[in-house]
Amino acid sequence: MSAFTSDRLMAFADGQLPEAERAAVEAHLAANPDIAAEIAARQRQSDALRTLFAPAGAEPVPARLRPAALRPSWAAAAPMPLAGPRPPWCLWVWVWARAGLPGRSLKPSHRANI
Numbered sequence: 001m002s003a004f005t006s007d008r009l010m011a012f013a014d015g016q017l018p019e020a021e022r023a024a025v026e027a028h029l030a031a032n033p034d035i036a037a038e039i040a041a042r043q044r045q046s047d048a049l050r051t052l053f054a055p056a057g058a059e060p061v062p063a064r065l066r067p068a069a070l071r072p073s074w075a076a077a078a079p080m081p082l083a084g085p086r087p088p089w090c091l092w093v094w095v096w097a098r099a100g101l102p103g104r105s106l107k108p109s110h111r112a113n114i
Contacts, residue, residue: 004028009035013042 004025011017012025029036 004035009039010042013039014046 008017008021009025012022017025029039
């Protein structure tokens with residue numbers, strides 16, 4: 001198996017690799033022209049997408065899309081506790097699950113017990 005995984009090659013194409021790793025990948029690409037052509041195509045595609053969406057990336061996030069604006073109004077007024085006393089039905093669900101009942105059918109058996 002090659003040490004140059006798809007993720008590592010994509011990181012190279014995006015310019016995200018450290019200098020030492022980048023040199024190793026460049027040596028690998030020099031020895032494998034078919035992989036080098038594929039990476040060059042991915043680099044051209046990434047550059048085209050960056051060019052296409054650069055104006056949108058420079059825009060500020062609209063206020064209606066900020067996380068605080070997306071939170072429901074009731075959640076801001078009364079946040080739900082993450083820990084605390086559990087309702088009594090939780091105990092019954094736990095007992096039911098530990099007894100192995102979820103895997104059993106709720107239909108009565110039609111076999112005669114002999």
